[in-house]
Amino acid sequence: MMRILLFLGTNLAVILVASITLRLLGVEGYLRGQGLNFNALLIFCFIVGMAGSMISLFISKWMAKRSTGTVVIETPGNATEKWLLDTVEELSREAGIKTPEVGIFPAQQSNAFATGWNRNDALVAVSAGLLNRMRPEEVRAVLAHEIGHVANGDMVTLALIQGVVNTFVMFFARAIAHLVDNFLRARNDGAGLGFMGYFAVVIVAEIVFGIIASAIVAWFSRFREYRADAAGAQLAGTSAMIGALSRLKAETEMPDQMPETLTAFAITTGQTRKIMERLFASHPPLDDRIRALKEAGYR
Template sequence: MLRIGLFLLTNLAIMIVAGVVINLLGVGKFISHGQLNLQSLFIFCAVFGFTGSFISLFISKWMAKRSMGVELIENPRNADERWLVDTVAELAQKAGIKMPEVGVFPAEESNAFATGWNRNDALVAVSLGLLQRFERDEVRAVLAHEIGHVANGDMVTLSLIQGIVNTFVMFFARIVGFAIDKALQGGRDNESSGPGIGYYVGSFVAEIIFGILASMIVAAFSRYREYRADEAGAHLADRNAMIRALQRLQLESGQTSMPASMQAFGIAGGMGRLFASHPPLEERIQALRNGHNNPDSLRQSLS
């Protein structure tokens, strides 16, 4: 229920903010006198596309803490928590970013994630299951992987990519819907009323189709960023430990209950490789092994 409530709250915020911006820009009406104003339509779609993406980015830490039940370690209560905070601080300094917030979430699955709206205001969290079953050098490698995501600016970059694809999905879907509506009307300009049912149905179906195609683009970029974060983890911590951490994941269940947007270290879901946000573990391990003798890996990964 909490996740549903947060989802509804986020979408309400998107609708309010986008509605205000659209009214201020005066682009809410992009079909007039039977004609489609492409400029107004594109601005309309961009406002909605980027508003959703950036609101989600700006509240990502807040959402993560509540939806995942993250307990922040502000004052370490024991040696394990002190080690966790000190390790994140060391890795963050090595990567050239400010100290992220550090937290633990109650999950049996071995997983971790990083989130936050910029590289100097981030959250790094690990599951209790990972802390209990992984060796310390492996946990350190996982933390380095997450720090790599933060240092590479992956959260912001993925939000930009998502905003772009959202914009073009909405834009082309509405063009298709308008064309279908015109075809159903026999090409006549209907100046007395707004678009017909063909526009709404056509736009809806086209948006689903284009959305599926766009999700492949976002997923492909996400997989690329995972390789970079693995390489960052290998250099900030230890390459062999990074490999062992991935190998340990292979021995455990691949499914997690974590939202896809927060599965920064986990195994990809079962929707097929084109839609997977993470590469197969065996390919990630092989990539780390192949990059062992690459002296420029760290510079490229954290650039």
């Protein structure tokens, strides 16, 4: 459950803060009046809901660097760092994008992530553990996978999907609060939820709908992992991509040091076995990803 809540990340926090602020300022009052104006409510929810997602997107690189301790390679300090920069530059050129920033974060687990607000202003980072234990061709495949995320515009698409989901979470939360308020008014001679009651119902409903809606976002996140694997196979070779995923599978028992808020951008979050974990997982099981690459027959 904690993974589900954290997956919503910054955008849900922005929604809650915005809801509290706008409610206290009385901005939502015009949406109620004698009845609920659904058109006005939908526009209001779209603006606030999309704002949360866009804020998360625009500060994604800053958040990633701070939360993972990623050190961006400005000038290579050794042969490994130079190889990383050269490899990312080569893969980016083949993918048709501007070379992202390249960084290393101090985690012993083999992992990597890509983030950024657009395909020409991104960050690709790998863990120190990945560099220490993977062969160069496997590291190159991991980098190709992350470049695939960037080239496919996954960060922007995920933010837009999250924004739409946020919109409907806010919309249905307020619609339910309005219905409950009307029901109580009819039963109690005009005494409805009141200020705090209405506010409490909205917040609780937003959390509940947010958890449910996160399954939709998680499904898209899993879908894009297959696409990024395919991009990695095309850029670095299928055998190297399968080798990298197999190596990651062998390390799934190690403690996961990736911040929960960045799991959707990592190359792996380990193996998920429980049904609920699979439903809300940001990544498909590694066995399924390896099988998909073998069946696709990339060279």
